Amino acid sequence: MSKSPGITLKGQHRIGGRVLFNADLHIPGGQWTCLLGRSGVGKSTILRLILGLKTGGVFCGSFIATDGIKLAGRISYMAQSDLMLPWLSVLDNVCIGARLRGRVPDTASARDLLRRVGLSNHADQKPATLSGGMRQRAALARTLFEDRAIVFLDEPFSALDAGTRADMQELAADVLKDRTVLLVTHDPAEAARVAHQITVMSAQATQNWQVPKTAALREINAAETLVCQAELLAYLRGIAA
């Protein structure tokens, strides 16, 4: 994996003539950026735009990697839904990217990734036999298998119970260390815990929020985490009104 670059995005996105958002976003390399904002403001659209996925609108502007190299093929993606293929074993799900590119997968490295996410004993099972949390861990292993410098996470932990979510945040922060991570989330607590940079998005602009001075990953019950979370929540409620 090469050194993780940052990403700069500047422009306006329109859907059917209506402006969805104006954005001026800088995602620092090798760090976690959390993107927050009310529903429908276009958080996932930003992520989809950079990934080259359909957005249902037109973007006028540009997005580039800070190292000047094209972004295509350098980003791996994890969605809210685990997108496990039910007919494949957990191990084969982790390797699916290689198969989709027509290559023979490196199963040894996939097994090693499953060990890192604590699923060694479930490698040969079908996803249907796993819990929601375990499936998301498998999806995380699949994202890591792509071995890309930039990782986009679109509310990957939002459907999990609070305890599993906290575990997943810790696991993801550990295994995605030093990568450029863009995490779209609705949860101020999650952002206050894992982010190096918090960006709040509204239709008019994007603005960076003051993160706690302590290093991520922060304790859930640390005073600065709780203060950041509370202030962020109050602000989000304000702009949502």
Added chain:
Amino acid sequence: MRFSDIVFALLIGLGLWQALVIITDAPHFILPSPWRVAQAAYKSRVIIVENAWVTAIEVVLGLLIGTLLGVATAIQLAMSKTAERLMLPILVFTQAVPVFALAPLLTLWFGYGMGSKIVMTVLIIYFPVTSAFHDGLARIDSGYRDLMISMDAGKWTFMRHIQIPNALPSLGTGLKLAAVYAPIGAVIGEWVGASKGLGYLMLLANGRAKIDLMFASLIVLACLTVILHIAVGILADRLTRYAQGTSNT
């Protein structure tokens, strides 16, 4: 469906049939009793088995070839938007022509042997298999497409590793329909012109006023269809369980 339920339903059917024979007092060359039909079936068992074998081969071969063609067409339609745009209307249009009306033509083209019956069976099941499988291939979670793009997947590898396995339950639904239609295709082909098969035997028995033999042939045909339906049902169930990850196969 439990075995005891099947036996019970069969007994009710036989009882109703016998009751109808008694109530209407119809002559045996109009409505033979179940016992008379059983006797005729036993007496003509060799000729029935010979002809049933021919029909079974026509049906199974027609089903196999029709399924292969249907699957190949559905994949082609799903892979190419141009093919989908051009071929779907043609496929729907061909369904406006009753396949039964083509039977004499097929007999003319492919002869009185098995060929014309197999082609008839293929034609009759081709559309349901193509349509059901194509629907399954097209109906895929958009999340998988996103994943495919983010993973730089090729069109064919996406089809092979994700779209096809995901569409197997739909293929199973199409196959179940095909299993019901296939014997109809073969028998209609035999009615139009044949020298073997259950359809031919039924016509022959009818012409000689051997209605008990006609009934026996009909019952054997129904049994063949039920066996085929059960076998294809088991296959469809396996395909679904495979796609859902709930089987070990």
